[in-house]
Amino acid sequence: MRVELDEPKCVASGQCVMASPEVFDQRDEDGVAILLVEHPADDLMDGVREAIAVCPAAAIRLVEQ
Amino acid sequence: MGASATGLAAAETLRREGYDGTLTLVGDEPHAPYDRPPLSKQLLAAEWDTDRLTLRTPADLDVLDLDLRLGTAATGLDLPAHEVRLADGSTVPYDGLVIATGVRPRRLPGEGAHVLRTLEDALTLRDRLTPGRRLVVVGAGFLGAEAAAVAWRLGAQVTLLEPAPVPLAHAVGAEVGAMLSRAHLDHGVDLRTGVTVTEVTEDGVRLADGEVIEAHEVLVAIGSVPNTEWLADSGLGVGDGVVCDEHCEAARNVYAAGDVARWYNPLFGTAMRIEHRTHAAEQGMAAARNLLAAREARKPFAPVPYFWSDQYDMKVQAYGYLRGHDEVAVVDGDLAERRFVAVYRTGDRVTGALAAGMPPKAIRQWRQAIAVGAAWSEAVPTELEEAHHG
Numbered sequence: 055m056r057v058e059l060d061e062p063k064c065v066a067s068g069q070c071v072m073a074s075p076e077v078f079d080q081r082d083e084d085g086v087a088i089l090l091v092e093h094p095a096d097d098l099m100d101g102v103r104e105a106i107a108v109c110p111a112a113a114i115r116l117v118e119q
Numbered sequence: 120m121g122a123s124a125t126g127l128a129a130a131e132t133l134r135r136e137g138y139d140g141t142l143t144l145v146g147d148e149p150h151a152p153y154d155r156p157p158l159s160k161q162l163l164a165a166e167w168d169t170d171r172l173t174l175r176t177p178a179d180l181d182v183l184d185l186d187l188r189l190g191t192a193a194t195g196l197d198l199p200a201h202e203v204r205l206a207d208g209s210t211v212p213y214d215g216l217v218i219a220t221g222v223r224p225r226r227l228p229g230e231g232a233h234v235l236r237t238l239e240d241a242l243t244l245r246d247r248l249t250p251g252r253r254l255v256v257v258g259a260g261f262l263g264a265e266a267a268a269v270a271w272r273l274g275a276q277v278t279l280l281e282p283a284p285v286p287l288a289h290a291v292g293a294e295v296g297a298m299l300s301r302a303h304l305d306h307g308v309d310l311r312t313g314v315t316v317t318e319v320t321e322d323g324v325r326l327a328d329g330e331v332i333e334a335h336e337v338l339v340a341i342g343s344v345p346n347t348e349w350l351a352d353s354g355l356g357v358g359d360g361v362v363c364d365e366h367c368e369a370a371r372n373v374y375a376a377g378d379v380a381r382w383y384n385p386l387f388g389t390a391m392r393i394e395h396r397t398h399a400a401e402q403g404m405a406a407a408r409n410l411l412a413a414r415e416a417r418k419p420f421a422p423v424p425y426f427w428s429d430q431y432d433m434k435v436q437a438y439g440y441l442r443g444h445d446e447v448a449v450v451d452g453d454l455a456e457r458r459f460v461a462v463y464r465t466g467d468r469v470t471g472a473l474a475a476g477m478p479p480k481a482i483r484q485w486r487q488a489i490a491v492g493a494a495w496s497e498a499v500p501t502e503l504e505e506a507h508h509g
């Protein structure tokens with residue numbers, strides 16, 4: 055599974071960082087999300103799914119390889 | 120019931136948590152769940168097409184295996200029979216129910232004004248906002264302010280009317296409200312405060328003192344009303360929203376979430392109804408989890424609400440429950456430079472934080488303070504407080 059971030063959609067809410075700090079961070083300038091890990095290990099996937107669910111901009115997606 | 124941000128979050132959570140029975144999602148709008156915040160931002164500005172608003176792809180929705188009933192309103196709830204009545208005459212039986220029917224805009228007397236809640240509302244307004252058109256926006260809350268900013272950018276002549284002396288003062292305090300409203304004046308939007316509009320007329324709006332302000336288009340953004348009429352004779356407690364306990368439960372196995380829900384938030388020790396996008400998802404998820412959990416394993420829903428708003432080139436972000444605060448202190452940056460963090464005191468606790476133009480970490484630490492119910496006297500440096508009072 056690969057994580058996809060639609061940057062222009064991101065509203066810099068930081069919900070993803072709170073749900074999954076291992077996989078997401080935010081830029082200092084404008085708060086837009088940064089993807090730290092494109093292919094997260096299985097034990098991080100719960101956090102990633104939580105991030106997808108709470109992202110207020112539907113900016114995060116999981117794509118099958 | 121309700122197929123928007125909250126209803127979708129609840130449905131997805133039910134599936135993620137392993138529920139594999141029948142899952143019906145009913146919405147009176149004809150569209151698959153879409154996102155509202157861009158309606159007053161990128162969509163109104165014609166930067167985005169409507170398909171960018173879709174919350175989930177058709178493939179993602181398929182995976183949920185929903186009985187999806189769009190364009191169908193719920194018209195009644197029969198609690199003893201465990202049944203929801205729909206406008207098409209059918210009924211949907213349930214073992215568990217999540218009410219997520221949201222809110223609709225308050226209106227003014229008179230015909231022909233725009234409101235901004237649905238995709239159709241936004242597209243209609245956008246088509247009318249050609250350069251040089253005169254637009255009157257009634258209400259300088261976050262929604263009215265965003266729409267005024269976009270209309271100004273599109274070249275419309277904008278007048279923004281607000282009954283309060285300082286826009287948003289009740290929500291964010293007078294100083295921050297004044298700072299935010301200066302942005303309108305800086306951009307040449309004609310902001311008039313202390314002005315009460317009594318009706319929409321054929322050629323504009325009429326004020327309480329009888330004056331008529333002429334406009335080609337009028338947008339009314341004066342708050343919202345929860346969509347609870349369909350619950351009127353259900354026996355559920357309804358009073359500015361569906362009344363719920365700290366688990367978001369309104370009656371046995373009936374939960375409410377999102378804009379329509381008034382629930383008891385134990386973190387702030389008060390009942391509240393929150394109209395924020397992240398809250399919609401969080402409460403939809405919480406309600407779904409509690410619905411599936413054994414009764415004694417249910418968790419109280421005690422979030423720190425979060426909100427953002429884009430006004431001109433400024434992004435405002437807020438955490439917590441600012442309403443009814445006793446004091447505001449700027450703890451970082453400078454209000455006049457529009458780069459700051461302001462924190463809010465209610466009683467002896469830090470209950471809110473609002474920031475603009477600051478790095479995300481600068482405000483996230485305050486979210487933490489709110490989440491743990493930090494004492495004001497410990498969290499806020501005293502010299503700042505004195506400077507603020509002095």
Ligand SMILES: Cc1cc2nc3c(=O)[nH]c(=O)nc-3n(C[C@H](O)[C@H](O)[C@H](O)COP(=O)(O)OP(=O)(O)OC[C@H]3O[C@@H](n4cnc5c(N)ncnc54)[C@H](O)[C@@H]3O)c2cc1C
Binds near residue numbers: 125126192
């Ligand atoms: C223009 C605009 C801009 C916004 N900007 C921001 C922002 O910048 N930041 C932020 O945090 N929040 C913002 N919000 C708020 C955010 O969009 C809402 O909090 C969120 O949409 C709430 O979701 P909901 O699902 O609870 O309610 P809603 O989105 O209102 O959805 C309820 C759904 O139920 C349907 N429904 C109603 N009655 C019935 C019935 N009887 N039967 C069946 N279906 C019914 C409605 O038609 C609707 O589709 C904005 C809202 C708007 C309108």
Ligand code: SF4
Binds near residue numbers: 067069105109111
């Ligand atoms: S949760 Fe979504 S909108 Fe918020 S920072 Fe992360 S990607 Fe951006």
